[in-house]
Amino acid sequence: MTVRVVVVDDQALISGGFAMLIQAQDNLSxxxxxxxxxxxxxxxxxxxxxxxxxxxxxxxxxxxxAKRIFCESADSPEVLVLNTFRHQ
Structure with a gap:
């Protein structure tokens, strides 16, 4: 079974990097x-x-x-939350 993944990030470099890492796995798309x-x-x-x-x-x-809205549905996807914010 292939796990279908959506990547959401406002920084193209970050989302592109995650997409490349995910896509390199046999069971992820x-x-x-x-x-x-x-x-x-x-x-x-x-x-x-x-x-x-x-x-x-x-x-x-x-x-x-966004998570709050789409997780209201019974068939909503699992969510992995990321944060690259650095608190100083």
């Missing part, structure tokens, strides 16, 4: 990428995913808000 929470919601309405790898701090709709 990146089925889409989004740059913010609103784009992720639109994508998930069209694409079936088993897992969403998502940043929580993004401009526009953040990952926390």
């Amino acid at each position: 990146v089925v889409g990428k989004a740059g913010d929470g609103a784009e992720a919601l639109r994508l998930l309405s069209r694409v079936r995913a088993d897992v969403v790898v998502m940043d929580i701090r993004m401009p526009g709709m953040d990952g926390v808000t």
